[in-house]
Amino acid sequence: MYGKYWMSPETTSINRLPMLNMEHLHSITLDGPWRFQLLDRADASPAGSWNIENVPSLWTIDKGEHHYKDSPIYTNTQMPFDNLPPSVPLHNPTGIYERDFTIPDAWEKKRIVLSLGGFESVAVVTINSKDVGMAKDSHLASEFDITSYIKKGNNSIRLRIVKWSDATFIEDQDQWWHGGISRSIKLFATEHVFIERLYLTPGLLPDNKTGTLKIRAYVNSINEAPLANWTFQARIVGVSKAQKMSQTFINHSRTLWTKKTREQKEITDSEFHGKYWDGNVPDPVKKVLRELDPPNPGYAEFEVKVPNISPWSAESPTLYEVEIQLLDPSGKVAEITSKKIGFRDVKVVGNEFLFNGKPVILYGINRHDFNRETGRVLTRDMFRSDLLELKRWNFNAIRTSHYPNDPVFLDLCDELGFYVVGEANIESHAFLDSICDDQKYLVAFVDRVSRMVERDIHHPSVIFWSLGNESGFGLNHLASAAFVRKFDSSRPLHYEGGIRGNWTHGQEVTDVICPMYPNISAIVSYAKSKKADRPLIMCEYSHAMGNSNGTLAEYWEAIHSTKGLQGGFIWEFWDHGIDQKLPDGRMRSAYGGDFGEDKHDGNFCCDGMFFPDRTPKPALYEMKHIASPILISAKNANTGRFAVLNKNFFIDLQGYELGWTIAANGEILDRGIVKIPKTKARGNTAFAISSKFLKPANRSGESFITFSLSHKSPTSWAPANFEVAWxxxxLTNKSISKPKTLNTKPVEFVTAEGEIVLPYGVIAPQLTLWRAP
Structure with missing residues (x-):
């Protein structure tokens, strides 16, 4: 094995391949039943009988068949044990997973890769009794080349999943601690020459009609297979005028220093000694320098313009497919894949965040991976259900608190239309001010941030890269930020720790002021000050625990009326109440302490806008109204004159229908449909209602006119006529005669005997008491 790898923060992986988010044509799943044992120590050996566990699943979730002596633990800011980093308890639940598998005959001469989607928190891979490698980071896939470990016929795989490790100290998020395999496992096969890394960066020019696409591809090989005459090519499907992208690799030979011509030596000497210090190198000189120091074979880079495209936005999420091929020297397709991209532009200019040139407003929410029955094991259907639910409540933005979600989640955000803050799996809450400057954790910080960016760079929905959550501000953040700024300049950085305590600092690590739970007066004061050098978007606000979410309207009144305030992310989506079966057979939503754990943070995990069973809480109705796509104002309600503001930034109102009703004392008297003018994005248009019941003489009692905005056609998240705003x-009533003047003499409400007297009451009051069972 690898020594005490679970307490070595410098060792983030062994033999792990570079991050590659790419679907492969030749792929088989290893999900399903595995042999399983739960051990007490990280270095213990399995013995005795085996149980059967399905993968993916968490051993901390009671599934009925087997109940292991390790239950979920909920903490917010404290660690679940008292050790100091990187040391962890000797008692360390460790799962051993085993199964057999057979490689298809067609894969016999191919390169074979094992992909682990997610595990908590360390995985050691063994194939046919030989150790292959090790990896950390619970929320990004780890892949291993197992070609040389595979034999013909039956093969065995063992995964050792260690729960507590040095990585635990930087995965100290406000959530349940679990153990197990949380995402899918698969094998895929390629030729010996293959695409090793692939980065697509789409963009948008200021005309909002011309897209840009930058592609960086790294082709590699195993067993010294030559790359010469292999071809990498890409095309945007359905776009006829897009520039062709193709590169055939050749083997370059470097000129020996002793074989340089006089001209070559003079050119290299002049360049080396600073003749072109200002960077203005003549083209003939560049040509000679490239000939003398050619690029390594296997790297391809393209930058193209794509005319007449439809931009991507959360309001209109138009996607394009990019087809990628790797051809062998004979021209045969050796590898083929595709990615969906969207053309859009993201930047910060002064104190405004601009998306496609517009200062969009983010009606956001924080979201953990959670399911009350399966913990953090989620399916594509579960992800989709979450996103459709948010669409129905008019949310348009998500922060992946506090780690990268499964790639399928971002695929769905691209498709359905959400702005996403992609957050790295870094939180050291219990050691806020120390680990961030601890060199032992430097590689882990940079590794987690860089691998997230490399995996998700092609997603149009991702608008910010977040360096993590509540992990202080130190040298490790500076190193991570430096990588991202160099690798992907198309997105701004986001990190609350950089501005905590001083919103004028932290420019190195965050391009947005993203505070937690600020006062309304504070955000307005900042936005109006001369020190406001960045936009303000709250990364967390309006903590949704219990009957809370007060002052939502006041927050949004400030945001909608103040330049530089552009929204925020409510904490959070769901109450994290795990289904727990009690001895008498009843089910309850469990929180911290309900599993017998000593260290926990109680019911602080029940802080969502939805209950664990997906029932919405009352505050959602207010938030839906706030985030509605229109705002109707009354110029004169009694004469039927109104105006509608289209709050969208990119689409008009042609896809909506606006209905109205007039009611008195709850009885509907008249109804109709408004012929909504086209009303371009951010436009304001007047309209009128005609009804005899607008006149007070034609109705009596308390009267209102009510508007309801709905979709004309069905959407992926709602049927036709689904209400999105109201x-x-x-309405003014006809005059009512004044009541008779009442006796103004002082009234005694309590008699000498202590009885309550209501002189104008008809029915005597009765005392009603209620207590919680």
């Missing part, structure tokens, strides 16, 4: 205005 507004209501009181």
């Amino acid at each position: 507004a209501q205005f009181r």
Whole structure:
């Protein structure tokens, strides 16, 4: 094995391949039943009988068949044990997973890769009794080349999953601690020459009609297979005028220093000694320098313009398919894949965040991976259900608190239309001010941030890269930020720790002021000050625990009326109440302490806008109204004159239908449909309602006119006529005769005997008491 790898923060992986988020044509799943044992120590050996566990699943979730002596633990800021980093308890639940598998005959001469989607928190891979490698980071896939470990016929795989490790100290998020395999496992096969890394960066020019696409591809090989005459090519499907992208690799030979011509030596000497210090190198000189120091074979880079495209936005999420091929020297397709991209532009200019040139507003929410029955094991359908639910409540933005989600989640965000803050799996809450400057954790910080960016760079939905959550501000963040700024300049950085305590600092690590739970007066004061050099988007606000979410309207009144304030992310999506079966057979939503754990943070995990069973809480109705795509105002309700503001930034109102009703004392008197003018994005248009019941003489009692905005056609998240917004205005009633003047003499409400007297009451009051069972 690898020594005490689980307490070595410098060792983030052994033999792990570079991050590659790419689907492969030749792929088989290893999900399903595995032999399983739960051990007490990280270095213990399995013995005795085996149980059967399905993969993916968490051994900390009671599934009925087997109940292991390791249950979920909920903590917020404290660690679940008292050790100091990187040391962890000797008692360390460790799962051993085993199964057999057979490689298809067609894969016999191919390169074979094992992909582990997610595990908590360390995985050691063994194939046919030989150790292959090790990896950390619970929320990004780890892949291993197992070609040389495979034999013909039956093969065996063992995964040792260690729960507590040095990585645990930087995965100290406000959530349940679990153990197990949380995402899918698969094998895929390639030729001996293959695409090793692939980065697609789409963009958008200021005309909002011309897209840009930068592709960086790294082709590699095993067993010294030559790359000469292999071809990498790409095309944007369905775009006829897009520039062709193709490169055939050749083997370059470097000129020996002793074989340089006089001209070559003079050119290299002049360049080396600083003749072109200002960077203005003549083209003939560049040509000679490239000939003398050619690039390594296997790297391809393209930058093209794509005319007449439709931009991507959360309001109109138009996607294009990019087809990627790797051809062998005979021209035969050796590898083929595709990626969906969207053309858009993201930048920060002064104190405004601009998306496709517009200062969009983010109606956001924080979201953990959670399911009350399966913990952090989620399917594509579960992800989709979450996103469709958010669409129905008018949210348009998500922060992946506090780690990268499964790649399928971002695929769905691209498709359905959400702005996403992609957050690295870094939080050291219990050691906020120390680990961030601890050199032992430097590689882990940079590794987690860089691998997230490399995996998700092609997603149009991702608008910010977040360096993590509540992990202080130190040298490790500076190193991570430096990597991202160099690798992907198309997106700004986001990190709350960089501005905590001083919103004028932290420019090295964050391009946005992203505070937690600031006062309304504070955000307005910042936005109006001369020191406001960046936009302000709250990364967390309006903590949704219990009957909370007060002052939502006041927050948004400030945001909608103040330049530089561009929204925020409510904490959070769900109450994290795990289904727990009690001895008498009843089910309850469990929180911290309900599994017998000593160290926990109680019910602080029940802080979502939805209950664990997906029932919405009342605050959602207010938030839906705030985030609605229109705002109706009354110029004169009693004469039927109104105006509608299209709050969208990119689409008009042609896809909506606006209905109205007039009611008195709850009885509907009249109804109709408004012919909504086209009303371009951010436009304001007047309209009128005609009804005899607008006149007070034609109705009596308390009267209102109510508007309801709905989709004309069905969407992926709602049927036709689904209500997305509403507004209501009181109508003036006909005059009512004044009541008779009451006796103004002082009234005694309590008699000498202590009885309550209500002189104008009809029914005597009765005392009603209620207590919680």
